Amino acid sequence: MSFITGRKFINQEALPHMWCQGCGNGTVLSALARTFEQLKYTNEDTVVVTGIGCWGKADDYLTTNALHVTHGRALPFATGIKAAKPELHVVALMGDGDGTTIGGNHFIHSARRNIDITAIIVNNLNYGMTGGQFSATTPHDAITATTAFGNPERPFDVCALAEAAGANYVARTTIYNGRLLRSSIKDALTKKGFSLVEVISPCPTQFGRRNKINPAVEMLRSLRDKAVTKDVFDKLSAEEKDNHILIGSLVNKDAADFNTRYEEIRSKALQK
Numbered sequence: 001m002s003f004i005t006g007r008k009f010i011n012q013e014a015l016p017h018m019w020c021q022g023c024g025n026g027t028v029l030s031a032l033a034r035t036f037e038q039l040k041y042t043n044e045d046t047v048v049v050t051g052i053g054c055w056g057k058a059d060d061y062l063t064t065n066a067l068h069v070t071h072g073r074a075l076p077f078a079t080g081i082k083a084a085k086p087e088l089h090v091v092a093l094m095g096d097g098d099g100t101t102i103g104g105n106h107f108i109h110s111a112r113r114n115i116d117i118t119a120i121i122v123n124n125l126n127y128g129m130t131g132g133q134f135s136a137t138t139p140h141d142a143i144t145a146t147t148a149f150g151n152p153e154r155p156f157d158v159c160a161l162a163e164a165a166g167a168n169y170v171a172r173t174t175i176y177n178g179r180l181l182r183s184s185i186k187d188a189l190t191k192k193g194f195s196l197v198e199v200i201s202p203c204p205t206q207f208g209r210r211n212k213i214n215p216a217v218e219m220l221r222s223l224r225d226k227a228v229t230k231d232v233f234d235k236l237s238a239e240e241k242d243n244h245i246l247i248g249s250l251v252n253k254d255a256a257d258f259n260t261r262y263e264e265i266r267s268k269a270l271q272k
Contacts, residue, residue, distance in 0.1 A: 050093045051071055051092075124201050128207070137156050167196050169196065
């Protein structure tokens with residue numbers, strides 16, 4: 001009997017990884033590698049694009065084609081790859097700072113363009129690598145290195161932003177919900193058009209310590225208790241919704257992707 005391990009997609013010589021104890025990045029990386037294997041991707045036909053940040057180090061541990069780019073620019077580089085080589089499987093790995101704070105405008109336009117890319121945003125609720133500053137997804141009133149007495153800003157709902165911009169597939173899970181994580185990544189990779197999987201994974205070193213969600217096992221228990229599916233979430237009061245996390249497949253549609261529309265327009269132009 002053979003088991004899906006994802007081992008062929010992991011650079012064994014680069015291990016052990018550099019992420020902190022209790023960080024969810026290793027779990028997401030394992031789920032991604034196993035899904036690549038399950039879908040029978042190859043190292044040659046798969047491209048992973050990463051930006052800057054803790055999750056942006058993921059390309060160090062993968063044996064696929066990889067491109068490590070500047071802060072906030074993973075999606076435009078991934079767009080260029082997919083536009084030039086539509087036959088490739090293109091995945092962009094970003095954190096909340098990289099994907100929605102520094103790279104927020106690129107995120108909106110990638111979803112609007114509906115380019116056939118899978119974006120996996122590990123949302124650790126702050127800038128973990130650079131010292132724990134607040135990001136566009138830091139919860140209201142949360143303590144960070146730059147909001148010592150609470151965050152006055154409202155956080156982005158990353159999934160709602162992707163839906164409003166036009167993404168074909170949107171899902172949210174947490175680092176606790178491992179089976180949902182795997183199935184969401186699989187659905188995103190096999191969906192034509194722009195797909196987003198947001199993984200809620202609070203940074204244990206920066207965010208967890210400052211907000212007294214320590215040790216990491218307490219963070220997992222918190223995610224277990226707060227994460228609910230849509231049927232449960234819809235029954236909660238507005239106040240209760242603020243203290244829970246909606247998980248599951250939130251958008252699943254089949255609008256034409258960028259490459260399909262581009263080829264239609266190109267064909268018309270060639271007939272003139």
